Structure formats: structure tokens, C-alpha cells
Amino acid sequence: MNDRPVSEQSTRIAGAARRFVEFFGEFQDLVDRAGPDRCDFIAGNPQERAIAGYGEALRRHSESDDPTWFAYTMSLPKAQAAAAASLNTLLGTDYRPEDILLTNAAMAGLAACLRAVCDPGDEVVIVSPPHFLYEPILMATGASAVRVRMREDDFDLDVEAIEAAITARTRAIIVNSPHNPTGRIYPASTLTALAQVLTAASERNGRTIYLLSDEAYNRIVFDGRRFESPTLFYAPSFLIYTYGKTLLTPGQRIGYIALRPDIPGREDLIGALTVSQVVHGWSWPNALLQHALGDLERLSIDVPHLQERRDRMVSALRSAGYELHSPEAAFYLLVRSPIEDDDKFVRLLAEREVFTMPGSLLEAPGYFRISLTASDAMIDRALPVFAQAIADAST
Amino acid sequence: MNDRPVSEQSTRIAGAARRFVEFFGEFQDLVDRAGPDRCDFIAGNPQERAIAGYGEALRRHSESDDPTWFAYTMSLPKAQAAAAASLNTLLGTDYRPEDILLTNAAMAGLAACLRAVCDPGDEVVIVSPPHFLYEPILMATGASAVRVRMREDDFDLDVEAIEAAITARTRAIIVNSPHNPTGRIYPASTLTALAQVLTAASERNGRTIYLLSDEAYNRIVFDGRRFESPTLFYAPSFLIYTYGKTLLTPGQRIGYIALRPDIPGREDLIGALTVSQVVHGWSWPNALLQHALGDLERLSIDVPHLQERRDRMVSALRSAGYELHSPEAAFYLLVRSPIEDDDKFVRLLAEREVFTMPGSLLEAPGYFRISLTASDAMIDRALPVFAQAIADAST
Numbered sequence: 153m154n155d156r157p158v159s160e161q162s163t164r165i166a167g168a169a170r171r172f173v174e175f176f177g178e179f180q181d182l183v184d185r186a187g188p189d190r191c192d193f194i195a196g197n198p199q200e201r202a203i204a205g206y207g208e209a210l211r212r213h214s215e216s217d218d219p220t221w222f223a224y225t226m227s228l229p230k231a232q233a234a235a236a237a238s239l240n241t242l243l244g245t246d247y248r249p250e251d252i253l254l255t256n257a258a259m260a261g262l263a264a265c266l267r268a269v270c271d272p273g274d275e276v277v278i279v280s281p282p283h284f285l286y287e288p289i290l291m292a293t294g295a296s297a298v299r300v301r302m303r304e305d306d307f308d309l310d311v312e313a314i315e316a317a318i319t320a321r322t323r324a325i326i327v328n329s330p331h332n333p334t335g336r337i338y339p340a341s342t343l344t345a346l347a348q349v350l351t352a353a354s355e356r357n358g359r360t361i362y363l364l365s366d367e368a369y370n371r372i373v374f375d376g377r378r379f380e381s382p383t384l385f386y387a388p389s390f391l392i393y394t395y396g397k398t399l400l401t402p403g404q405r406i407g408y409i410a411l412r413p414d415i416p417g418r419e420d421l422i423g424a425l426t427v428s429q430v431v432h433g434w435s436w437p438n439a440l441l442q443h444a445l446g447d448l449e450r451l452s453i454d455v456p457h458l459q460e461r462r463d464r465m466v467s468a469l470r471s472a473g474y475e476l477h478s479p480e481a482a483f484y485l486l487v488r489s490p491i492e493d494d495d496k497f498v499r500l501l502a503e504r505e506v507f508t509m510p511g512s513l514l515e516a517p518g519y520f521r522i523s524l525t526a527s528d529a530m531i532d533r534a535l536p537v538f539a540q541a542i543a544d545a546s547t
Numbered sequence: 548m549n550d551r552p553v554s555e556q557s558t559r560i561a562g563a564a565r566r567f568v569e570f571f572g573e574f575q576d577l578v579d580r581a582g583p584d585r586c587d588f589i590a591g592n593p594q595e596r597a598i599a600g601y602g603e604a605l606r607r608h609s610e611s612d613d614p615t616w617f618a619y620t621m622s623l624p625k626a627q628a629a630a631a632a633s634l635n636t637l638l639g640t641d642y643r644p645e646d647i648l649l650t651n652a653a654m655a656g657l658a659a660c661l662r663a664v665c666d667p668g669d670e671v672v673i674v675s676p677p678h679f680l681y682e683p684i685l686m687a688t689g690a691s692a693v694r695v696r697m698r699e700d701d702f703d704l705d706v707e708a709i710e711a712a713i714t715a716r717t718r719a720i721i722v723n724s725p726h727n728p729t730g731r732i733y734p735a736s737t738l739t740a741l742a743q744v745l746t747a748a749s750e751r752n753g754r755t756i757y758l759l760s761d762e763a764y765n766r767i768v769f770d771g772r773r774f775e776s777p778t779l780f781y782a783p784s785f786l787i788y789t790y791g792k793t794l795l796t797p798g799q800r801i802g803y804i805a806l807r808p809d810i811p812g813r814e815d816l817i818g819a820l821t822v823s824q825v826v827h828g829w830s831w832p833n834a835l836l837q838h839a840l841g842d843l844e845r846l847s848i849d850v851p852h853l854q855e856r857r858d859r860m861v862s863a864l865r866s867a868g869y870e871l872h873s874p875e876a877a878f879y880l881l882v883r884s885p886i887e888d889d890d891k892f893v894r895l896l897a898e899r900e901v902f903t904m905p906g907s908l909l910e911a912p913g914y915f916r917i918s919l920t921a922s923d924a925m926i927d928r929a930l931p932v933f934a935q936a937i938a939d940a941s942t
Binding site for chain 1: 550551552553554555556557558560561564568590592593594595596597601602603605606609610611612613614615616617618619620650651652654655656657658659662663664665666667669680683684686687688689718753754755795796797798799800811812815816818819821822823825826827828829830833834835836922
């Protein structure tokens with residue numbers, strides 16, 4: 153008798169997500185039970201009121217005389233046009249509105265792309281440390297993850313190791329630039345080399361290896377740097393974006409897949425992506441968010457202020473004795489744990505109501521992660537705690 | 548060389564959806580190109596301004612001083628509480644807030660349930676005519692659909708045929724009451740018999756057969772009838788609901804899965820459903836819709852007016868010579884086509900800018916479907932066209 157209540161495949165997928173689910177469950181409870189002075193650096197989540205103009209944009213599009221305003225909605229042409237125009241301004245590209253497929257933020261876009269191209273037995277290369285949802289999402293297609301470690305010295309892609317990891321079953325690689333949690337923007341030289349490797353391997357295999365480019369942080373860039381989209385270097389690419397970081401509204405799910413106008417197999421891919429969005433439960437963004445997208449595209453969190461936070465924290469943490477680099481982009485500081493057991497150190501901080509994420513959970517053992525989306529008041533309160541904790545650890 | 552751009556599994560799933568995708572593609576174009584007097588009876592889609600109070604509810608919850616207002620959102624407790632209270636009023640049940648899992652409407656709920664319980668090789672019984680998305684969604688789990696025809700005389704479930712269709716690999720049955728397109732509410736006697744069959748077959752198989760109850764139309768009920776939820780008769784049941792019909796806002800995705808408090812394997816199921824929602828791309832409803840749910844629960848389309856539309860159209864169509872039954876519930880009239888080729892008849896109507904759905908597409912050959920969500924003005928204009936079309940067909 154095999155009366156397990158749940159499927160074997162969902163048990164397998166749950167296994168890949170279990171440590172994160174447990175961590176979030178436990179730490180969300182700790183945060184909720186902590187006092188009003190708690191400092192929450194765990195995730196890229198808002199700790200302050202939504203940015204100015206956000207609620208107004210929602211309100212403005214909440215009513216219309218148009219009978220179709222809240223009818224079944226796939227990708228609305230005006231939302232596609234707004235996204236394409238903005239992306240072209242950022243990247244200097246020529247995306248057309250019809251190249252943009254609206255999705256329920258980045259994870260729904262990633263899930264749709266993977267389902268469109270992967271079969272059971274396929275392999276998908278992911279760069280370690282990866283986002284914790286990459287492996288569960290790709291496993292849902294029957295594919296398996298093949299990890300390639302980033303270069304430890306400069307956090308760049310290790311293109312030689314990627315080349316060595318590719319097999320006849322490799323169907324895709326997921327690249328995340330700017331990278332969570334290192335903040336690394338992969339340089340053009342690396343992306344050129346990656347494209348050469350993927351092109352050669354696709355030819356060798358007689359089967360295209362797709363590049364899935366998770367660009368959630370492509371507008372959260374510091375020091376006037378230029379963001380290089382990996383998709384510009386390789387035609388069989390999906391550019392996957394979410395507005396959840398730029399607007400710091402991760403509970404309002406909207407983002408897109410941008411297909412290069414010259415992507416091979418374009419019509420087949422659009423058909424398969426559409427079916428994927430259907431079978432994931434109609435994973436297009438809500439009508440309201442699509443109506444509002446032209447307005448939302450004009451908004452952003454205060455990136456210069458985020459950069460000031462980065463500088464302040466990097467400086468203060470270094471002064472206190474921590475080792476860390478100053479990230480080029482994204483939301484996170486990746487800090488060397490003063491003791492080898494980063495999980496233990498994170499728990500010591502949590503006892504003082506300063507909540508961070510252990511690097512061992514992120515495939516970055518020996519580190520812990522701080523999100524810069526914490527408020528300035530949280531940073532004020534936390535810096536002395538960080539200083540005390542490293543002092544205690546050294547004694 | 549096998550350089551197909553898309554996966555074999557997505558090609559297979561697309562095959563199951565192809566006729567619908569083609570129909571909607573072609574007919575949406577026809578509707579868009581038609582004049583302002585077009586009459587759109589194709590889908591359960593709004594043809595008039597959103598109901599009073601809907602936009603106001605969205606606006607009211609578009610801003611808050613709460614920093615977590617638009618943070619990562621799974622099921623918000625206040626939304627769970629609002630849904631549970633409303634469901635208990637409808638059904639006389641004792642659902643607790645924690646028994647409600649919010650989803651991006653019914654299709655996301657159905658997809659999550661199927662992924663949570665089905666493995667490749669499993670079979671899922673669906674009742675023909677089924678919703679056209681059931682088969683593509685269940686195929687995405689690796690399962691296959693087994694069709695059981697409804698009883699043709701009264702549109703009730705054919706419980707004997709369901710019993711005969713069950714095999715050792717049967718994992719679930721999807722039941723839709725009130726049923727699209729017949730409007731049938733399955734009676735308690737049928738549901739009792741169904742539960743007995745499912746219980747016996749689960750014991751015989753040593754593996755639970757789940758009942759997935761699609762109750763999208765459970766509040767769109769006519770003539771003061773009582774809706775019987777199939778889930779009240781069988782513990783291993785998922786009740787799946789969407790607000791998209793009751794509020795007639797199918798582009799605003801919110802609904803839920805309700806788990807009976809006594810469902811066997813409850814904790815394992817909740818874990819698997821959570822992972823399923825994650826891997827479908829975070830398929831929880833947007834924060835805004837969850838914040839607004841308490842207000843939205845107080846709203847509904849005008850069901851008595853829908854019933855008047857039903858009566859008016861049934862009477863007028865019968866007077867014109869059409870054969871049809873008066874539905875107990877839901878949005879649709881299922882009308883016998885005056886000529887055998889229902890697709891041809893639907894195209895004749897479409898030439899006169901009256902747009903309906905052919906029964907052959909719906910697994911109801913010889914019929915065509917009319918959605919009562921059309922406006923009264925559309926009905927005024929369409930009735931003479933329907934009358935002329937059957938007169939022409941008889942000559």
C-alpha cells in the first residue's frame with residue numbers, strides 16, 4: 153500500500169525547497185514576535201511605506217468605462233509597449249511591443265520559459281550561489297539542476313567550468329546579473345565568452361541551449377555603472393524581468409519575458425510560452441497592474457539613496473572589523489561571518505533582534521547576507537549590534 | 548538532429564489546447580473587427596462596466612502606512628478569514644481561515660492541487676463536456692485525462708460510468724458544479740453515490756482518489772435553488788473557487804482552495820500545495836486583491852437580473868424554434884444547433900456579428916453556447932438575428 157497523500161514529484165521538489173521554507177517559517181515567526189525596534193535585513197522586502205506615486209497609479213486605473221477593463225487578460229498591448237520602450241532606453245535595443253510577454257513577475261516568467269523548453273531528463277545549469285527557487289522551478293519540468301560555482305575571487309561567471317558542465321542533455325543555463333547575493337554585474341568579456349561556449353555546445357549537441365537571463369536587479373545599479381544584459385550576446389535568450397525590485401512591491405506580481413526579435417523558433421516559442429502560462433494557472437499579471445504599467449514605469453525606489461546606505465554600511469561594518477566587498481548593484485551585502493558557523497552567528501544576531509540570512513542557506517557558507525531594503529532607522533539601530541557581535545565573537 | 552525549439556511535453560500539452568487557442572484567436576479578431584453593434588456571447592466575460600463598488604474597493608486598499616502592505620504575500624490571514632466566513636454562510640460549513648489557501652483564481656488552484664497529488668502515469672477523470680483547460684493543466688503534471696460522458700438525458704454525472712473508468716492509476720476526478728456549459732447542479736443523491744464509488748475505489752487501490760471540485764459558479768444559482776458542494780460528501784476533497792465569475796472580473800485573478808478541516812494528510816497536502824504555488828511562479832493573488840477581499844466578498848453581479856436574461860432568452864429562442872433547456876445555474880445557454888454542423892451555424896451567426904461558441908469545440912457537438920454575460924442591448928440586437936438564422940436554416 154502506497155497511500156502517500158502527495159505525489160512523489162512534489163515530495164522531490166519540496167526537498168529542494170525545504171531548508172528555505174524552514175528558514176523563512178522560523179525567522180518570520182522570530183521577526184513577528186520581536187519588538188517594534190526589530191531590524192529586518194532578511195529579504196528584499198519593503199520596510200517602509202510604498203514609494204510615492206505607487207498607490208496613486210493603482211487608484212488611477214481602478215475604474216474605467218471600458219467594459220473590457222477587467223476582462224480576461226493576457227499581455228495588454230499598452231503594457232507591452234510601455235515595457236519595450238523602457239527596456240530599449242535601458243539597453244539601447246530594439247524590442248517591439250510584441251516581443252514582451254507579461255508575466256506574474258520574474259518567477260512566473262522563469263517557470264514559463266523552463267516549461268516551454270525543458271523535457272524530463274534535461275539538465276539546466278545554474279550558477280552557485282543561485283536564487284533558492286531556481287532548482288524547485290526547473291525540477292517541476294522534470295529537468296535537473298547542474299551547479300557551477302562562481303569564481304570565488306571576483307564573483308564572476310566561471311565560463312570554463314560552465315563549458316565543462318555542459319552535457320548532451322543540457323537545455324538551458326540560468327544567469328542572474330546583477331547577481332544576488334554578490335551584486336556582481338557580469339562584464340561584456342565574460343558574456344562574450346559565455347555566448348561562444350553556448351553556441352559551440354548547441355552545435356555539438358544539435359540542440360539549442362537557451363540562456364535564461366534573470367535581470368530582476370537590472371535597474372538597481374550603483375556608481376554610474378553600465379548594466380550589460382547577457383541576452384545581447386546570444387540570440388537564443390530570454391530576458392526575464394520583474395517590477396518587484398525596482399518598485400519594491402514584491403507582493404504585486406508583474407514582470408515580463410522579453411524575446412529577442414531574432415530569436416530562432418520565435419513563433420513556436422511564443423506558442424509554448426503561452427501554453428505554459430495557461431497551465432501554470434493563467435500566470436499573466438492582473439489587468440489593473442497592466443493598465444497601470446505606463447505610470448509604474450516612471451517610478452523607482454531611490455537608487456542613489458540605496459547606494460548611500462550601501463556606502464554607510466560597508467564603511468561601518470569594515471570599521472567594526474567585518475570583511476566584505478562593496479557590491480556593484482542589487483540589494484545585498486555579503487559579509488564574511490566572524491565565526492565559521494554562519495548559521496550560529498545569524499542566530500546570535502537574531503537574539504538581538506537583528507535579522508539576516510545565513511550564507512550556508514544561500515550556498516555561500518562562511519558568509520551572511522544583509523538586505524539594504526531595511527530602513528535607515530533599522531540601520532541606525534543595527535550598526536551597534538553588528539559591532540558588538542563581532543567584538544563578542546573575537547573574545 | 549533534434550533541434551526543436553520547444554520541449555516535447557509542451558508540444559503535447561499545446562496539442563490538447565490547440566483547437567481552443569485557434570478558436571479564440573480567430574473569433575477575437577472577428578469581434579475586434581466587427582462594428583459597435585457586435586453581440587459577444589462567446590465567453591463569461593464582462594460586456595458592461597465593472598459592478599458598482601468594485602473599483603472603489605481597489606482604490607480603498609491601494610495605499611497604507613503599513614510597510615508590509617505590498618511585501619511578499621502568500622495567503623493573508625484577513626483574506627483567509629473573509630473567504631472562510633463567506634463560504635460557511637453559503638454551505639453551512641465550519642471552514643477555518645487556515646483551511647483557505649488563496650490562489651490566482653480557479654485555474655491556479657486547480658493546477659496547484661493537481662501538481663500536489665499527481666505523478667506521471669496517473670489518470671485524472673474529467674466529465675465531458677469539461678472546461679477546455681482541465682486537460683492541458685493536468686497533462687503538465689505528467690498525468691493523462693480519462694473522459695467520462697455526462698448523462699445526455701439530464702446532464703447529471705454518470706456515476707456508473709465513472710466507476711467503470713476508474714483504474715489502479717486513477718488519482719483524481721475533477722467535478723464542476725454548477726456545470727459549464729449545462730448549468731447543472733449535481734444533486735445530493737448523485738454526490739452521495741459518487742462518494743461511495745470514490746471511497747471504495749480508493750480502498751481497492753490502496754491510494755486515495757481526490758475529488759477536485761471546481762465551484763466557480765457556486766454563487767450564480769437561479770430559482771432559489773440550493774447549491775450542494777460535492778466536497779461535503781467526501782473528505783479527500785479540494786474545493787476550488789474563483790471570484791472571477793461572482794464579480795465578473797476574470798482579468799483580476801483571485802480565488803482559493805478550501806481544504807476540509809478533516810482532510811486526510813492535511814499537513815502534507817498544505818506543504819505540497821505551497822510548493823506547487825511556488826513552482827508555478829508564486830501563484831498567490833496580488834497583495835492588493837487580498838487586502839480588498841473583505842470588501843469584495845460583499846459584492847456580486849446581479850444574479851436575479853441574470854436569471855431574467857436567462858428567462859427572456861430561453862423564451863425568445865424557443866419561440867423562434869430553437870431547442871434548449873433552462874439552466875439551473877452558471878452563465879450559459881446550451882442550444883441545439885438548427886443544422887448538424889454547429890461550427891457552420893456559429894459562423895453564419897458570426898457573419899451577422901452575433902458571436903457564440905460552437906458545441907463541437909466544447910465536446911457538445913450539435914449544440915452552440917451562449918453566454919448570458921452579454922449586455923441587455925446585445926440581447927436586444929441579437930434576438931432577431933437568432934430568429935432569422937433558424938428561419939434561414941429551415942428553408
